Amino acid sequence: MARVNYLAALRDAMAEEMRRDPRVFLMGEDLRANLYGSSGGLLDEFGPERVIDVPLAENGVVGVAAGAAMVGMRPVLDITISAFLYPATDQIISIAAKSRYIYGGQTSVPIVIRSSMFYNAGAAAQHSDRPYSMFMSTPGLKIVAPSDVYDAKALLKASIRDEDPVLFFEDFNLWGTAARLPDDEEIILPLGKAAIKREGADVTVFAIAGSVSLALAAAKILEGEGVSVEVIDPRTIKPLDVETVLTSVRKTGRFVAVDPANRTGSVASEIVATVSERIFTSLKAAPLRVCTPDTHIPFAAHMEKGLYPSTESIAAAVRKVMAASKPQ
Amino acid sequence: MARVNYLAALRDAMAEEMRRDPRVFLMGEDLRANLYGSSGGLLDEFGPERVIDVPLAENGVVGVAAGAAMVGMRPVLDITISAFLYPATDQIISIAAKSRYIYGGQTSVPIVIRSSMFYNAGAAAQHSDRPYSMFMSTPGLKIVAPSDVYDAKALLKASIRDEDPVLFFEDFNLWGTAARLPDDEEIILPLGKAAIKREGADVTVFAIAGSVSLALAAAKILEGEGVSVEVIDPRTIKPLDVETVLTSVRKTGRFVAVDPANRTGSVASEIVATVSERIFTSLKAAPLRVCTPDTHIPFAAHMEKGLYPSTESIAAAVRKVMAASKPQ
Amino acid sequence: MALSNSLHAEMYRRMLRIRLFEEAAVELLQRGEIAGALHTTPGQEATIVGACIPLSDQDYMVGTHRSHGHPIGKNAGLKRLMAELLGRVTGVNRGKGGSMHLADFSVGSLGETSIVGSGLPVATGAALGSKMQKNGRVTLCFFGDGASSEGTFHESLNMASIWKLPVIYFCENNGYAISTPASQTVSVKDIAIRAAGYDMPGHVVDGQDVLAVHAVMTEAVERARRGEGPSLIEAKTYRYDEHAMGLPPSNYRTAEEIERWRQRDPIKLFKAVLSEGGMNASEIDAIEAAVKTDVAEAVKFGLESPLADVAETYDHVFVDPILPLQSA
């Protein structure tokens, strides 16, 4: 077991997959200089043919990755900051997500598009988005959002092996974290399978990416108050492992969905709607969302810092659900 | 009162606003040739300076509209088919939606971006999207989706007068409709205000754009079965008039949300989540969604036709909600 | 020269296959057997065939919304193409793509995308893949004068140039993007002049002269195979039909203009060349008869083919869907 930092875990995932499969290669801005910290050493090991620095041309670059995938390569593309997905939206949706369908299965587009959600970083409105929810409505895309170092590595490896296009969202707030990972065995996790990160009996808290650790911290506080919280991390936003959530809520009868994305149109909204629709009669109280309010992100730290879900706001929501459903 | 077709109503809205305000002008593909049917006669009346045919360059064109708006013009841009918003996503989100916020109120971007949702038209996966839900999570955008001829005209006029960027979604399935509109008085509707298109006591049906008429037809059928349906058309997806919906559901205790967009991440999901969260105890049964399933749209008519919400699927959902909550 | 004779015969055969295939398709459209609209190419057969003939079935090709002819030029069989237009399960896309996506991957097609300009990055990526795989394959990328204004054009040509990719960007300049003349939306008379801005060769060629197209394309293919990088070719050509058959006619062109181009019909011109070159009438008749038979058989095959099972609607969204898709 070696202690590995979040970004190094991502690097290791890519390196391992590149060793395993000669079709895997990397494209991105400033990869060779390891600007963002997750490509250190890869140029030396794999050479410039498999570690390609690209021009600023996000839409074109996604299309290039898609085209390369269609002829048998397995590109892993680093778009760096998530907001740079916007210029690439057309190639992501119209080409990567749709080609297999349109051509009746004649082709497939196994690409991984990595990007970092750079929120809570003083980076202002154009760099701080958490846009996974925007792509949720597009069929054909898989969306992954790991919540810790282990998952980041294991899910990135799974994404690279997956046959479908995957949007892989990295939470900037996890960049500084580290964990002990086995160095003798391979770690990999299936896409589409949620993790019960903590078991509990009273409330189900669903949380995404960087908010999972906040939910776990809230669970700890609430434990002291006699409330037993189950924390579910979907790991994959799409496909979303609804069954694991429903099973949990059937047990607890209470539901809080935490999502660092903007509230309207969030994954929290989606899972709250699904829970309400599917197992309404299991619910003992109104399901609640803990999200970022519908605002752009301001530069000044004092305005930004209170916007995102926090341990406190999660705990408060749990208390509210408990209060609304005192055991009869 | 003159009988006016849906597309002519849009044309009239633009013509009236162009007469009223010399800053209003039109940009789009093939406007001068009136290719899509909503710009007939405008070139003759307003000349080529105010009716501008643009190259195929959606991202650039949205940015051009934004820039013109920032210096005091009021562009109304026809992007034609909604899927062509994808290449323009960056300018829509990063520039049009965010500029006012980023610059602390120093500027504003009053543009209208029209586009048609060309579903149920045999146009296959790249032309049939209904992507309003994708933009729901972006603050700073207003999103309008009219459900009939009157609303189309009145809401387009309001959108042109609005000081914020507006995405205006036109439902292809309404192109063939017509209605009597007053020719002596101006019609205009406020953005952000839902319409109760039919009053009822037992179930609230929320429906968007082309699905409103289907909901009204379902309501008629259900009336014969003794079920009284209230039909709410939000008119504006963003801001969404949540209060009108909550008031209705407080009264009926039952809720069905109809949305021609894909189910996951839909406006239906959003409103079901909001209703569940806000007035859980008013609900007598699980709220239900009637949407398009999470698939791309196939070309062949026999595969496409059953995908969208229909009068029958809406009626079935209402019956299901009623059955789940037999009056005690 | 037997070899050149047989090559010429093949050119003639393919042009005729395109012309007669589309004539048959339009007839099926008018009889109501084909749904929607058809973007046809009469007038452009020499550009297509001249561009495709220098390639093998292993080389790649990317088409556009107007690409019935391109797969035929690239040596596809007619049956599964016609079946696709008819929405049958025996179609190249099992009925899911239809007219705007008539792609036969078995002859190197990588899709024919109906989002204008979206094919250029894909072609570029295929060329990158081929270069990495060192398989000597070349990618031919068709696009229109309208598409040349999209940002993807610029992003793609820049990347192809810096990486010296084996790709040929082939602009079919038919003078119009729907109703809009290129002279109003393209800032240069010859799009090929832009090649200099990417440090690659640019060629303007008479698109009605199949031998001229063939010659310039052969040069570009040889350059690409030698590893010297991309080329930009612009063929000046014309479509006789409306933008799409099935849409109402428009009057942005004069009858004289159309007639002038018809005088230089590429099939007629080449037939004269063949005669002068010594091909005798019976040989030409035999080609024509064989093509007619093929087309008739394709129509028969299509009409007799079954529709896909409706359940197939949900296939091909993902290679590996992981969880069952939810229904509406």
Added chain:
Amino acid sequence: MALSNSLHAEMYRRMLRIRLFEEAAVELLQRGEIAGALHTTPGQEATIVGACIPLSDQDYMVGTHRSHGHPIGKNAGLKRLMAELLGRVTGVNRGKGGSMHLADFSVGSLGETSIVGSGLPVATGAALGSKMQKNGRVTLCFFGDGASSEGTFHESLNMASIWKLPVIYFCENNGYAISTPASQTVSVKDIAIRAAGYDMPGHVVDGQDVLAVHAVMTEAVERARRGEGPSLIEAKTYRYDEHAMGLPPSNYRTAEEIERWRQRDPIKLFKAVLSEGGMNASEIDAIEAAVKTDVAEAVKFGLESPLADVAETYDHVFVDPILPLQSA
């Protein structure tokens, strides 16, 4: 020549204001008063000032992520710029934008956008607006060598050319996009050569020579004011600092390269020109002293200014929010 003397003095003053303003900002960053990172421009002052000086305050300008200097070049006061870097309510954006958006609209700024390439369409639109308003204003659009690879470059230049818009596209080619040399991602040695592809004049100029930049820019502005359309100018320049101050240093450049450029420091070079031209030392000293005072006052103003009320976070999302924003 008194007039030219005063113009030259003003050029020198503005260059120095940029240099010293940024030096002060970097000091505040290092002291922890400014949060995040600063994209600074030492080395590029002559390109900025030479480009801006020919414009009036009524003319428009669009900047980039690296645009502390551009508003100063365009005659903005220093206080509200410094306050913005410090996140204060007295800042140009009331603390919402920060370093990457340092736009003072009162001197014609239309935003400084941190999505690379996204400013080009906005500038194009402002020029369209000015042309429609017949007010004779010109728009200056800054962008980098990295930005030149974005599709927006192509879309914007094409539109500006066909509509003969009064806009000047000004590329500050500092040789790098973060760590990536232009020689690896830009397919031509001189980006200005691409002007021919849009039928507009292209100029390459020594970006360290403020008079040379001024001369070529003056020509372009005159052309624009005469209604003859856009120009593309490429200034060869260099940034001495890292991509951003506050990020870890990288080693994609040699110390010799940096030193070589420092030898041609634009301020030093121009100071020599001034001396040779007869400006005496006391005049120069007076300018320097005044600039120092201005910068010191700006720092003081910024540091003494209050933060915005946290409630302002929700302002400026919309001009007219219609409904109260929901909180999380």
